[in-house]
Amino acid sequence: MVKSRCFKNYRDIGAPRTVARVLNHGKADELILLNVDHANRTIAPLLEVLPAISAEIFVPLTVGGGIRAYDDAKILLAAGVEKVVINSAAYDNILVMREVSKKHGAQAVCASVDVLIDDWEVYCVSDCGRHEELIPFREHLDNIEQAGAGELLIQFIERDGLMQGLPVDLVQSLCDHTALPLVVAGGVGSYKHLIDTFKGSAVSGIGVGSLFSFTDSNPIRARAACKNAGVNVR
Amino acid sequence: MSEALIRKGDFCWHCHTGIFAYPMWVALKEQVPLIIWGEESKEYTAYFKEGEVEEVNEDRFNRFVNLGITADDMANMIKGDFDFDYRDLKPFTYPPKEELQKLGVRSICLGSYIPWDVKAQVEIIQRELGWQGDTVEGMPDGVWPYEKIECSMQGVRDYIKFRKRGYSRISQMCALDIRNGRMLPQQADLYRANEGQRPASLDRFLEMVGMAEAEFDQIIDSMKVYPWE
Numbered sequence: 001m002v003k004s005r006c007f008k009n010y011r012d013i014g015a016p017r018t019v020a021r022v023l024n025h026g027k028a029d030e031l032i033l034l035n036v037d038h039a040n041r042t043i044a045p046l047l048e049v050l051p052a053i054s055a056e057i058f059v060p061l062t063v064g065g066g067i068r069a070y071d072d073a074k075i076l077l078a079a080g081v082e083k084v085v086i087n088s089a090a091y092d093n094i095l096v097m098r099e100v101s102k103k104h105g106a107q108a109v110c111a112s113v114d115v116l117i118d119d120w121e122v123y124c125v126s127d128c129g130r131h132e133e134l135i136p137f138r139e140h141l142d143n144i145e146q147a148g149a150g151e152l153l154i155q156f157i158e159r160d161g162l163m164q165g166l167p168v169d170l171v172q173s174l175c176d177h178t179a180l181p182l183v184v185a186g187g188v189g190s191y192k193h194l195i196d197t198f199k200g201s202a203v204s205g206i207g208v209g210s211l212f213s214f215t216d217s218n219p220i221r222a223r224a225a226c227k228n229a230g231v232n233v234r
Numbered sequence: 235m236s237e238a239l240i241r242k243g244d245f246c247w248h249c250h251t252g253i254f255a256y257p258m259w260v261a262l263k264e265q266v267p268l269i270i271w272g273e274e275s276k277e278y279t280a281y282f283k284e285g286e287v288e289e290v291n292e293d294r295f296n297r298f299v300n301l302g303i304t305a306d307d308m309a310n311m312i313k314g315d316f317d318f319d320y321r322d323l324k325p326f327t328y329p330p331k332e333e334l335q336k337l338g339v340r341s342i343c344l345g346s347y348i349p350w351d352v353k354a355q356v357e358i359i360q361r362e363l364g365w366q367g368d369t370v371e372g373m374p375d376g377v378w379p380y381e382k383i384e385c386s387m388q389g390v391r392d393y394i395k396f397r398k399r400g401y402s403r404i405s406q407m408c409a410l411d412i413r414n415g416r417m418l419p420q421q422a423d424l425y426r427a428n429e430g431q432r433p434a435s436l437d438r439f440l441e442m443v444g445m446a447e448a449e450f451d452q453i454i455d456s457m458k459v460y461p462w463e
Contacts, residue, residue, distance in 0.1 A: 014307030022304065025296035191460040215457050216242040216301055220281055225460065 003209045004036065005161035007114070007129035013213040017052040023212070024057035028219045029234060031057065032110075032153070032185075032207055034085060035065030036128050041088075042066045043076060054080045062110050065128075068092075070099040077104055085153065087112040088126040090140070091133050094147045101148030111149035111180075113140065116157050117167065129157050141178050152178055153207070156186035163189020163210050165196070172201035183207055191217075191225035198231040236443040237312050239450075242301045243398055243457030245443070246391065247308065251300045251326040254290065258329050258341070267338050273345035273352075278406070290341040292328045304328075353416065356380045370403075371433050374425050378407045389433030396430040397454045400462035404429050 001019045002010035013019060016033070023031055033053070035045045043066045053061065064085020067073050073084040073096070089096045090111060101109045115137065116123045124133040124140050133140070144152065154174060156167065166187045175182055185207025188194060194206055211217050226233045238247035261269055274288040275281055281298050282288050296304075303311070305327040309320055344350075359365040367379025371389030381403065382388045388403075396402040408422035440447055 012311060014303065014310070018304040018307050019302075022296045022300070022302050025293045026302070027297070190458075195460075212302060214241055215459075216244050217459070218298060218302060220297065224280055 001033075002036070003161060003213050007036070007157050007160055009161070010036070011213075016049040017056055020053040020059075021056045023219065024059050026212075026218045026220060027223070028059050029205070030060045030062060030082075032062045032085070034063070034112075037065075038128055038130070040066070041127070042068070043072045046076065047079065050076070050079045050081070064110070064112060067096070070096055070103075073100040073104070073108075077108060083108055083110045083151070085110045085112045086149075087114065088131075090144055090147070091124070091126050091135065094143055097144065097147040097149060101150070106148050106150030109149045110151045110153050110183075111144040111147075112153040112155065113137070113144070114155045114157050117170065120170070122170070125157060138177055141174075145178060145180055149180060151183060151204075152180040153183045153185065155207070156184070159187030160185075161210050162187060163214075165189065165193040166206070168197050168200040171197055171203050175202040181205070185209070189215075191222055191229075194222060194226055195229040195231055198226060198233075199229070236445060237308065237315070238301060238303070239443065239445075240453055241303070241311070243394065243454060244301055245387075245394075245439075247301050247303060248326060249385075251295075251305060254295055254299050255305075255328050256325040258334065258339070259325065261339055261341075262329055262333055262337060265337060267340065269339065269341040271341070271343045273350045274343045277345060277350055287346050288343050290343060291334075292331060295328050351414070352380065352410075353414075371435055372431065373403060373407075374428070377425065381407065387435060387439055389435045390439045393430070393433050393436065394454055398457050398462070399459050401426075402429045
């Protein structure tokens with residue numbers, strides 16, 4: 001398992017099975033596992049590690065990276081994951097998302113959008129941060145919503161792994177734009193970033209990677225810091 | 235030590251994991267089904283809720299003891315840094331759940347069943363067993379001569395703690411004594427005035443891990459824990 005910086009510079013953080021076990025015991029709310037293997041944009045790498053992870057954990061599991069067709073999602077859901085993450089396929093063939101939502105329910109579909117920010121302009125990027133899409137960002141969000149996604153995961157590519165914080169004002173403007181529950185990731189480096197984002201926006205959840213992998217923090221401490229600051233978390 | 239310091243700002247991964255994993259291996263080898271530890275972690279931390287009986291098991295081990303790094307993962311992280319055998323890391327791995335279940339191991343804290351009062355207990359072992367305390371680097375002489383006396387690097391650990399969190403073991407111990415009605419806040423302020431001094435043992439530590447102090451400073455400064463700025 002790796003953690004990236006700006007979707008590059010992958011750093012080893014342990015084996016999927018053991019990392020999942022630690023986060024399970026650490027009371028994480030949810031585990032988002034993404035296949036970021038540039039050389040293999042299929043779900044095969046996920047299927048390789050899923051049995052070991054599923055055997056270890058009780059934390060809801062959200063997985064993606066390489067889902068191209070409905071059958072990919074169906075296989076992953078049958079393997080025991082709670083939600084599938086659909087990203088690049090939403091640009092090429094949004095019917096995939098629609099079909100998964102229709103057959104398995106919106107709660108099983110997490111639509112993921114990786115973005116680059118230039119001032120207040122937001123650009124969609126697919127294929128593990130390698131391909132800039134032409135569709136306007138907010139139009140893409142509308143398409144996702146109409147296709148039946150149950151949740152939206154926005155990842156800020158330029159902030160990924162740098163631990164410098166999240167763009168709180170932008171996060172709130174996204175909350176205003178979409179009716180979907182919003183999860184954001186990319187930039188959390190301290191509890192203050194979590195508190196500021198929860199307090200400064202209506203975001204539903206925040207994805208945390210580096211803070212748990214490259215400091216002595218963990219989900220229990222993060223949750224306690226948020227609670228102490230008056231943020232309503234589980 | 236350096237891998238854990240760089241990744242987690244805590245060089246004692248080997249100590250945290252070894253303390254809680256190795257006795258479990260011994261229990262398996264010697265077929266000891268009952269292990270009794272000292273205080274519960276919630277004397278000092280909030281990883282368990284009040285009233286929740288704490289089992290010293292793999293759940294607890296992964297929850298906070300091992301800094302989120304299992305020995306298998308550590309082996310891969312340090313692979314190539316120096317020569318070692320994977321077997322060298324066995325004392326730091328947690329034994330398989332199935333083997334522990336087969337033995338029917340219970341691993342519990344004495345502090346779950348009796349009120350935990352270190353000062354009172356130290357008095358007992360001093361009186362009845364002749365136990366002697368020691369000086370700990372960075373701590374005022376003779377005030378808490380029983381805490382962490384087993385660790386020669388406690389001064390460095392405490393220094394790191396202060397720089398990461400804004401308080402050290404002095405504040406921690408003062409807080410306990412104030413809570414137990416043994417110290418006034420004014421007395422605590424006198425002790426706390428000396429917190430955060432650079433320990434002499436830092437030189438020895440840096441030599442051991444082969445690290446320049448500037449790099450050490452950079453690592454620790456990047457690990458500050460909110461609300462400490």
